[in-house]
Amino acid sequence: MLDIAPLVRVHVDALLAAQIDMGVCDAIERNAPVGKPADMSAPHLPKVAGIDSTVPSPAHTTAPVPPVHPSASALPAIPGAGIQDRLAGWVSDLTPLHELTERLIKTGSLDEALREVLRAGAALVGARRGMAVLEPGDGLGPTSTIGLGLAHADLGTIETVPRSATSYGRILDGLPEPAPEPAPELDPRHREVAARLGYAASYALPLATEAAGKLGAVVWLYDEPAEPTERRRHLVGLYSRHAAEHLARLLELERARVQVATVAEELLPSRLPRVPGVQLAVRHRTGPQGGGDWYDALPLPEGALGLAVGSVSGTGPSALAAMGRLRASLRAYAVMEGEDPVAVLSDLELLLRLTEPARSATALFAYSEPKQRRLVLAGAGHTPPLIIGDHRTEFVETSLSAPLGMLACWEAPSVEIAPAAGETVLLYTDGLLRRTGDPMDRAFARLHAAAASVPRADRTDPGAIADHVLRTLLPEGLGHAVDGEDVVLLAARFE
Structure with missing residues (x-):
């Protein structure tokens, strides 16, 4: 759903894009003067969840993932200290990721799993709201739209935006992402809906597996211009691949259940x-x-x-x-x-x-x-x-x-x-x-x-x-x- 700001776009190199399944991140331009770089594009201090660290995080934003352990550059050089710090950072990342994955595999229905994916993903990317769309690419259904922090009317409002004008819609339709230069013009309807619902940026990921193909897409919404850091994108990319495999299994079970119920009703x-x-x-x-x-x-x-x-x-x-x-x-x-x-x-x-x-x-x-x-x-x-x-x-x-x-x-x-x-x-x-x-x-x-x-x-x-x-x-x-x-x-x- 990001597709929101022509002047602000996340650049992901080929290797990282492969790791996170081509997540899409956009932001709405807010009062950026012509000829000057937007705040998110200009050089700045390290950010948390894509928000300038000098600005306090809003109280409603999901608590960030524990930071990676800093390097020991301030300490005397110790052989292997850098490797140990990197290993410690990996462990600190994988622990919450393992816990979130364990919670996911306990879900027993598609809607329950989609809600868990939204909650876990929001914690990983530092967002508060989001939307998951289940729309299998084979067209056999079932289809479903689940919101996090969004009322049913909000979901309907978002769906009034042309699909090709939203990042999650381009993912669902298999459309390529527009090139960052020159920056594409934001669809007026998308800008209107974003202003009405009060979100300034979004981050979208596909849900797909090699065997089942495209299953759907998930998008998280930021209340302020923001983007997930490379580390957060990597973690949510790993999580989304596990989530897609679990959703594919639940989808197969749901289709079998529907077929059995249909046969039973016919008898x-x-x-x-x-x-x-x-x-x-x-x-x-x-x-x-x-x-x-x-x-x-x-x-x-x-x-x-x-x-x-x-x-x-x-x-x-x-x-x-x-x-x-x-x-x-x-x-x-x-x-x-x-x-x-x-x-x-x-x-x-x-x-x-x-x-x-x-x-x-x-x-x-x-x-x-x-x-x-x-x-x-x-x-x-x-x-x-x-x-x-x-x-x-x-x-x-x-x-x-x-x-x-x-x-x-x-x-x-x-x-x-x-x-x-x-x-x-x-x-x-x-x-x-x-x-x-x-x-x-x-x-x-x-x-x-x-x-x-x-x-x-x-x-x-x-x-x-x-x-x-x-x-x-x-x-x-x-x-x-x-x-x-x-x-x-x-x-x-x-x-």
């Missing part, structure tokens, strides 16, 4: 059916690795409705494929003999045992007659449903059974329940309980408490009930789960 119902006498709502989230949790709501003859949830063992594409086959098979069995949930699950057990003997699964199937408010259900190793109403909140007592594929012959008696008008039956997978991080008995107690605390005004809407349970049980939301657990909540409110 599940695109919409819930509308059946008189019952309202349906579902909340579903696929874990980062792609699990096998699924749900279904199938209209059946004579106004009946089949409800099902289940989970296939394993993660990844193979689990998704098995989940799709299992759900499709259950739909077929439900059409043929849905009035007998035990027969449906028995057929499913036989199919799984013959076609995928190395895999197990849990499932719960309920045959519902909404107008009569009647459900007949059976489960195979699955968590019990939960009834939520004005006068009761209780788990349905189902027969204990092993998961599908675990026994040579599976059969357990079905259970019939009759929800009252206005009551909601909540079906869910054990991923909801596992995401709490609590032991299962504690997780069940928390689920019951969350369901019991649904406000009375929300009990007329099954979607509001599901959202309340999720917010109460998982305050951090359905973000990326470390353990890759899927979550399914299927709510059916009977009128």
Whole structure:
């Protein structure tokens, strides 16, 4: 974003440019008389972060990196003293760099990593604000813009500047930097935005790796005309290369997660059916690795409705494929003999045992007659449903059974329940309980408490009930789960 002052430009020799990946530094000219050199171009005392050391640093500027150990020229000449001082300086530089890199590799998402890059880079170059733009060169996304010390409106203001007029934009577009002589005229819009946001200089670096190519760019903004010293540029260049490698790995993981989530969504119902006498709502989230949790709501003859949830063992594409086959098979069995949930699950057990003997699964199937408010259900190793109403909140007592594929012959008696008008039956997978991080008995107690605390005004809407349970049980939301657990909540409110 620097591109800000025609008379002030950092000159980097070829060797240093290779070390820092061609960082770009510019400054806005401020009251520099014609024919006289700008303050940053004229000879001056050594600077800290590009700011004249005779001028006190602004209080809001990030604390500078500890200075390199001075040479021992004032001491008597000692053989090897210069080398020792240089080694000590290298150690003092590498220590904070190692700490910043360790913090970076602990980040687990692209946005979190970009924020850490901005914070660490600001400390290394002595800036206060900055912006990181993720824009992979292959055009496959995802794209993201993260700010440091900049509000969302500030980021939008910066993006109104033509990209070719900003240093980070030229990096993203692969454009060459304009020659310093003659100095290029600053774009009027860029000058206006810089004055509005109160920055006078900036320093930009590309984010790229040899394998992944261009990933994006990062730029730090100075409140005063300034530039990072050669030592700071070298350190932030080293850091940015480590950051680019880490971002490339996170980008690959994010793309894989999105692909898995897309496949999972395509294998599940695109919409819930509308059946008189019952309202349906579902909340579903696929874990980062792609699990096998699924749900279904199938209209059946004579106004009946089949409800099902289940989970296939394993993660990844193979689990998704098995989940799709299992759900499709259950739909077929439900059409043929849905009035007998035990027969449906028995057929499913036989199919799984013959076609995928190395895999197990849990499932719960309920045959519902909404107008009569009647459900007949059976489960195979699955968590019990939960009834939520004005006068009761209780788990349905189902027969204990092993998961599908675990026994040579599976059969357990079905259970019939009759929800009252206005009551909601909540079906869910054990991923909801596992995401709490609590032991299962504690997780069940928390689920019951969350369901019991649904406000009375929300009990007329099954979607509001599901959202309340999720917010109460998982305050951090359905973000990326470390353990890759899927979550399914299927709510059916009977009128």
